[in-house]
Amino acid sequence: MDTVAQINEEKLGQLVHAFYARVRDDADLGPIFNDAIDNWPNHLNKLAAFWSSVMLTTGRYKGQPVPAHMKHSGRITPALFNRWLALWTETTNALMPPAAAAALQAKAARIAESLQLAMLFRLDGPAMSVAAGSHKTTASAVGQLS
Numbered sequence: 194m195d196t197v198a199q200i201n202e203e204k205l206g207q208l209v210h211a212f213y214a215r216v217r218d219d220a221d222l223g224p225i226f227n228d229a230i231d232n233w234p235n236h237l238n239k240l241a242a243f244w245s246s247v248m249l250t251t252g253r254y255k256g257q258p259v260p261a262h263m264k265h266s267g268r269i270t271p272a273l274f275n276r277w278l279a280l281w282t283e284t285t286n287a288l289m290p291p292a293a294a295a296a297l298q299a300k301a302a303r304i305a306e307s308l309q310l311a312m313l314f315r316l317d318g319p320a321m322s323v324a325a326g327s328h329k330t331t332a333s334a335v336g337q338l339s
Contacts, residue, residue, distance in 0.1 A: 199293035200248050202241075208297070209241045212284040221276050225268050247300055258304075259311045266312045274305045 213233075216222045230236045242253035262269065281301045285294040 199290045200296070202245055202249070202251075204289065204293075205244045205248065206241045208284065208288050209237055209244060211288060212281060213237060213240065215280050215284060216277070219276065219280060221273060222280070225273070229264075244297075247304075248297065259308065262308055262312060269312060271309060271313065274309055278302060278305055 246254035
C-alpha cells in the first residue's frame with residue numbers, strides 16, 4: 194500500500210493529540226511547551242494542519258514555524274530536539290503502520306534539522322547555545338538543504 198494512503202487527516206489528528214500529550218507530560222519538554230502554549234486546543238489544530246500540509250500536501254497550514262520557534266531559542270537545545278524526535282518516533286511507531294511511521298519520522302528529522310540550523314547556527318558563527326559536537330549535525334543539515 195502507498196505510504197501516503199496509510200496517512201489521512203483523522204490519523205494525523207490522533208497522532209498530533211497523542212504525541213503532544215506525551216510532550217506535555219515529559220519532564221524536559223513539558224515545561225517549555227506548557228509555558229509557550231496558551232491555548233492547547235488551538236495549537237493542536239494548527240499542528241494537525243501543519244502535518245496535513247507536510248504529509249498530504251493539503252496547504253492547510255498557513256503559519257511560519259521558524260519565527261514561532263525563534264521566540265523560544267534561549268530555552269531550546271539540541272538535546273531537546275533529540276528528545277522531541279525520540280517521543281515522535283515512539284508515538285508514530287505506536288499509532289501508525291510501519292511505512293507511514295517511517296515516512297513521518299524521516300520528515301520530522303528533516304524539519305528538526307532545519308529548525309536547528311535556523312535557531313542554533315548563525316552565519317557569523319555558532320550560537321552560544323550550540324552544544325559541543327553539534328556542528329556535525331548542523332553541517333549535515335546544511336548539506337541536506339543545499
